[in-house]
Amino acid sequence: MAIVIDIDVMLATRKMAVGTLADRIGISPANLSVLKNGRAKAVRFTTLEALCEVLECQPGDIMRWVPDNETVLETATATATATATT
Numbered sequence: 001m002a003i004v005i006d007i008d009v010m011l012a013t014r015k016m017a018v019g020t021l022a023d024r025i026g027i028s029p030a031n032l033s034v035l036k037n038g039r040a041k042a043v044r045f046t047t048l049e050a051l052c053e054v055l056e057c058q059p060g061d062i063m064r065w066v067p068d069n070e071t072v073l074e075t076a077t078a079t080a081t082a083t084a085t086t
Contacts, residue, residue, distance in 0.1 A: 006062050007036035010055045025050035
């Protein structure tokens with residue numbers, strides 16, 4: 001089981017840079033990178049709330065659960081879709 005983080009998809013659809021998002025939610029670009037690349041072990045609710053407020057989305061729009069055998073395929077598909085729409 002894996003939690004997939006779709007912050008890249010949300011950034012692409014909103015045409016927002018990572019640095020801009022980091023500034024607006026009040027965390028460092030390095031910490032945002034850890035989160036968006038799926039390397040974070042935890043997310044504070046205050047950070048999740050700030051992400052949702054700035055990106056104007058629901059938590060389920062930026063985080064989703066997928067079974068282990070689907071994680072690689074789902075992540076590649078979501079990234080390709082976001083890139084194609086920009």
